[in-house]
Amino acid sequence: VQPPEKPLQAEEWNRLRESFRSPEIFEEVMFNSMVRCNSPIDVAKSLLTHVAKSNGDVTYNLLVKYLALCVQQGQTSEIRDVYDIMKIRFKILESGAYNLLIKGLSNSDQWRMALTLLEEVKKIMIPSRTNYESCIKAASRHQEMNLAFELYHEMLAKDLVPTLDVLQALFDFCRGVKGAELQKELFGILLYLRDNQIYPHKTFMRSIKLWFESIPGENWRGHLTNIKDSGLCPVCNHQLEDSDLTEEEYNNLRERIIKDVIHGTDTFRKTSPQEFEAFQTFVENRLPFDIVIDGLNVSHIKPRKMQCENLFDAVNCLAKENARLLVLGRKHMLGNSSHWKREIMKEMQNKADFFFAENISEDDAFLLYATLQSGKHCKFVTRDFLRDHKACLSDSQTRHLFRKWQLIHCVKSKKMFLSVFIQQPALRYDCVVQTTGDTWHIPYKDTFDEKYSYRVPRKWLCIQQK
Amino acid sequence: MQSANVLLKRIVRSSVLPFAAQHGVKKDLFPLRRTLSLSLCMKQDNSCNPSEKLDLDAWKKVMRSGLQEEVSETVSESKELSAVAAARETLEMWRLAGRAVPENISEEQLKTFMECPSKSAKKKYLKYLHLKELYKKNDKRKLEEKRERRLEKEQASKTDETKKTSFICLWDSSMDRAYNWRVAQSMVFGQPLVFDMSYENDMSFREVANTVRQLVLSEGCNRRSVDPFHIHFCNFKDDSLYHKEFIKHYKEAWSKLLITVTDQCYTEVFPKDKLIYLTADSPKVMKTFDHNKIYIVGSMVDKSIKTGVSLARAKRLGLETAALPLEKYLLWNSGAKNLTLDQMMHILLTLKDTGDWKKALEFVPKRKYCGFVNKPVHELKKTLNLINTLKFGKRQEEVRKQFAKSYSKKLTQK
Numbered sequence: 001v002q003p004p005e006k007p008l009q010a011e012e013w014n015r016l017r018e019s020f021r022s023p024e025i026f027e028e029v030m031f032n033s034m035v036r037c038n039s040p041i042d043v044a045k046s047l048l049t050h051v052a053k054s055n056g057d058v059t060y061n062l063l064v065k066y067l068a069l070c071v072q073q074g075q076t077s078e079i080r081d082v083y084d085i086m087k088i089r090f091k092i093l094e095s096g097a098y099n100l101l102i103k104g105l106s107n108s109d110q111w112r113m114a115l116t117l118l119e120e121v122k123k124i125m126i127p128s129r130t131n132y133e134s135c136i137k138a139a140s141r142h143q144e145m146n147l148a149f150e151l152y153h154e155m156l157a158k159d160l161v162p163t164l165d166v167l168q169a170l171f172d173f174c175r176g177v178k179g180a181e182l183q184k185e186l187f188g189i190l191l192y193l194r195d196n197q198i199y200p201h202k203t204f205m206r207s208i209k210l211w212f213e214s215i216p217g218e219n220w221r222g223h224l225t226n227i228k229d230s231g232l233c234p235v236c237n238h239q240l241e242d243s244d245l246t247e248e249e250y251n252n253l254r255e256r257i258i259k260d261v262i263h264g265t266d267t268f269r270k271t272s273p274q275e276f277e278a279f280q281t282f283v284e285n286r287l288p289f290d291i292v293i294d295g296l297n298v299s300h301i302k303p304r305k306m307q308c309e310n311l312f313d314a315v316n317c318l319a320k321e322n323a324r325l326l327v328l329g330r331k332h333m334l335g336n337s338s339h340w341k342r343e344i345m346k347e348m349q350n351k352a353d354f355f356f357a358e359n360i361s362e363d364d365a366f367l368l369y370a371t372l373q374s375g376k377h378c379k380f381v382t383r384d385f386l387r388d389h390k391a392c393l394s395d396s397q398t399r400h401l402f403r404k405w406q407l408i409h410c411v412k413s414k415k416m417f418l419s420v421f422i423q424q425p426a427l428r429y430d431c432v433v434q435t436t437g438d439t440w441h442i443p444y445k446d447t448f449d450e451k452y453s454y455r456v457p458r459k460w461l462c463i464q465q466k
Numbered sequence: 467m468q469s470a471n472v473l474l475k476r477i478v479r480s481s482v483l484p485f486a487a488q489h490g491v492k493k494d495l496f497p498l499r500r501t502l503s504l505s506l507c508m509k510q511d512n513s514c515n516p517s518e519k520l521d522l523d524a525w526k527k528v529m530r531s532g533l534q535e536e537v538s539e540t541v542s543e544s545k546e547l548s549a550v551a552a553a554r555e556t557l558e559m560w561r562l563a564g565r566a567v568p569e570n571i572s573e574e575q576l577k578t579f580m581e582c583p584s585k586s587a588k589k590k591y592l593k594y595l596h597l598k599e600l601y602k603k604n605d606k607r608k609l610e611e612k613r614e615r616r617l618e619k620e621q622a623s624k625t626d627e628t629k630k631t632s633f634i635c636l637w638d639s640s641m642d643r644a645y646n647w648r649v650a651q652s653m654v655f656g657q658p659l660v661f662d663m664s665y666e667n668d669m670s671f672r673e674v675a676n677t678v679r680q681l682v683l684s685e686g687c688n689r690r691s692v693d694p695f696h697i698h699f700c701n702f703k704d705d706s707l708y709h710k711e712f713i714k715h716y717k718e719a720w721s722k723l724l725i726t727v728t729d730q731c732y733t734e735v736f737p738k739d740k741l742i743y744l745t746a747d748s749p750k751v752m753k754t755f756d757h758n759k760i761y762i763v764g765s766m767v768d769k770s771i772k773t774g775v776s777l778a779r780a781k782r783l784g785l786e787t788a789a790l791p792l793e794k795y796l797l798w799n800s801g802a803k804n805l806t807l808d809q810m811m812h813i814l815l816t817l818k819d820t821g822d823w824k825k826a827l828e829f830v831p832k833r834k835y836c837g838f839v840n841k842p843v844h845e846l847k848k849t850l851n852l853i854n855t856l857k858f859g860k861r862q863e864e865v866r867k868q869f870a871k872s873y874s875k876k877l878t879q880k
Contacts, residue, residue, distance in 0.1 A: 007522060028564075045523065048525040049521065049524040053525075053528065058528075059562065060559070060563060061562060061563055081526060088529075090559065090562075091555055092559060093559060094559035094560050094562075096563050123552070124556055266778045266779075266782075267778075268777075269775065269777070270774075272781060272782075360749050360777070
């Protein structure tokens with residue numbers, strides 16, 4: 001339905017209502033379309049008046065919808081009036097109304113009301129992150145930075161993930177403000193980005209840069225740059241942090257993988273204890289390997305070729321560099337079939353070690369184990385992103401370690417021509433926000449929403465103190 | 467006491483309010499307003515546009531007026547809300563805002579609601595309760611309609627004399643006796659069918675409840691079949707969640723059921739080489755139904771896709787496994803290949819009686835497959851091509867041909 005352009009009289013509303021398909025929900029539908037078309041609130045008011053006069057009451061539902069319209073148009077006094085009415089009518093409100101009220105009031109000069117509302121919400125539930133976002137933005141807009149940071153910390157304590165918008169607002173409103181305390185808080189935000197592997201987008205990055213350059217008397221300079229593959233920053237010649245895991249992290253990851261991925265709730269789900277033990281002794285006797293190959297995965301690279309030929313090409317290519325290879329496969333590869341020729345398999349076994357798992361076992365788990373057991377220099381070859389195994393890990397910290405380790409240790413093989421394998425050089429430096437005290441290096445995303453989560457940004461912001 | 471208070475308050479509020487509001491409106495506002503607006507109208511009837519003679523904020527006065535008395539009563543007594551009461555209030559507000567929330571909620575459900583770990587979990591639970599309530603209401607309505615219809619009919623046919631028939635009316639109880647006799651026979655001579663009841667820890671509460679429901683259904687259809695299985699519930703622990711749910715369903719009849727319930731494992735009850743574990747993850751496909759084997763079905767409802775749980779169990783015990791030949795007989799469309807327990811029961815019973823896969827696999831839900839692979843493969847290919855030329859025109863025919871080719875290849879490989 002199209003909402004009318006001018007306020008209507010009761011009779012006119014009645015006529016409209018009767019011509020509507022289902023008169024019971026006429027008011028709701030009408031209000032929805034008013035919100036959609038952003039109708040003048042006078043029209044909405046006239047409908048409310050009509051409803052109030054004919055029913056002696058306006059339902060909560062309609063009030064909320066009217067509120068949405070008011071918030072949309074920033075009608076502060078109306079918002080207050082609706083709030084007062086709701087307050088008289090109902091003991092508490094539900095989250096939808098609170099969201100609207102907080103959003104509406106925080107954008108007005110009565111933003112302190114939004115804070116009291118936030119307190120009210122806290123009594124009955126955990127406020128949403130957008131509730132906090134509105135309040136924090138309102139506080140910082142009015143230069144109450146302490147209050148803003150207080151709310152920010154409160155939000156983190158409740159395990160809510162702040163939006164990038166909030167963080168950006170904090171940087172924006174602190175621009176040019178002096179204060180050691182504030183500076184510490186903002187550095188804290190940067191470290192939060194580091195800990196959670198969040199990359200700011202372009203506009204956020206610009207806010208960070210401007211804030212740094214606005215600190216009076218400290219003389220920060222920011223430059224946009226691309227970091228070289230070696231990890232050297234071309235602007236300040238600073239070497240970025242190494243991407244290797246520390247000894248402790250590495251051991252931790254290995255243990256978690258054995259515990260969560262291979263054994264999980266039941267060892268029998270992915271393998272069997274006997275088989276795993278056999279594999280362990282097999283690996284123990286031949287350590288260390290340089291490259292571990294996921295045989296079945298590699299054998300499917302070129303669908304037109306015979307599967308064992310694909311694998312043969314890969315093994316040949318990698319064996320040239322005098323590396324110790326381990327190929328993982330399943331028992332069915334040994335049977336002489338249309339895709340697996342016995343002679344070729346024999347020939348391959350001279351060049352690399354092979355381990356064949358049962359046909360119903362998961363070979364990926366073995367891949368991870370063999371690579372981790374061989375040590376830090378060992379790489380593995382697969383096109384699989386191993387997401388399902390990552391998901392088996394029980395805590396996010398280990399999952400992050402896994403991803404970091406996977407990024408550097410996964411040799412992605414791109415077969416350009418017949419049998420040429422190009423090894424993509426893995427990143428040598430760690431792609432997170434980092435600092436040395438007088439320099440900051442911040443990776444950022446070019447667009448607002450990066451499509452692929454596994455891609456790390458290549459663009460950096462280099463900030464140094466002169 | 468507290469809940470009674472809340473109830474009382476609600477009744478008072480809901481019944482008095484509209485009355486008070488109307489009352490207030492009529493008494494205080496209308497007479498004044500009417501005269502005012504009337505006179506206004508009279509004066510400027512033709513000249514003014516409609517928005518000017520409307521009092522746009524009238525609704526606010528209406529909303530505020532009828533309420534003063536009630537507010538003064540409630541404010542004083544309930545300053546602080548307890549957590550339970552607050553939750554109840556929130557639910558009420560959500561309902562007013564038009565969300566999927568049940569009208570009535572019991573203390574127990576409220577507690578479960580409050581224990582939900584996240585907002586989305588809460589929302590999901592409420593929606594579930596809401597739908598349950600809706601279904602219940604609908605059923606009740608239908609039942610009443612039916613009763614009314616029956617009453618009308620009876621009144622209409624009251625004049626008729628009772629007819630005499632030469633058949634005895636077989637009542638439910640005598641049917642039951644006949645069924646029970648058959649099941650009792652199967653307990654002595656019948657082929658065993660094992661339900662493995664060791665998955666309680668792999669399931670949520672709702673999943674266990676669903677499992678038991680499916681088991682009750684399967685037991686029912688087994689009882690009514692011509693040649694029932696001898697059902698075994700193995701690994702069944704007393705006072706487990708399964709047990710509690712069963713008692714909820716069967717009440718006293720639980721102890722009179724003609725099935726074997728044991729806490730032993732099936733490997734202790736039966737010789738190992740006769741057991742076959744049925745699981746969708748099995749690499750082996752069942753070819754025929756073997757009357758000398760003992761089939762095991764895992765009593766598990768798996769909503770969160772835990773692949774390989776039952777296969778792992780069979781592997782651990784070194785049992786033979788098998789999967790139904792769904793791919794071989796059905797053109798699979800979508801959906802997981804694990805079937806519900808009562809569907810399994812229907813399929814196994816039909817196989818046992820007839821050995822006909824086509825008949826047995828009729829019990830696979832229709833939404834999951836496109837049709838039966840009943841003809842030789844090349845004929846199937848032809849019809850598929852024909853259908854697709856009709857459906858998509860010439861260009862896409864090529865693509866479909868490719869698909870049919872690869873599909874037939876897959877079939878011949880097996």
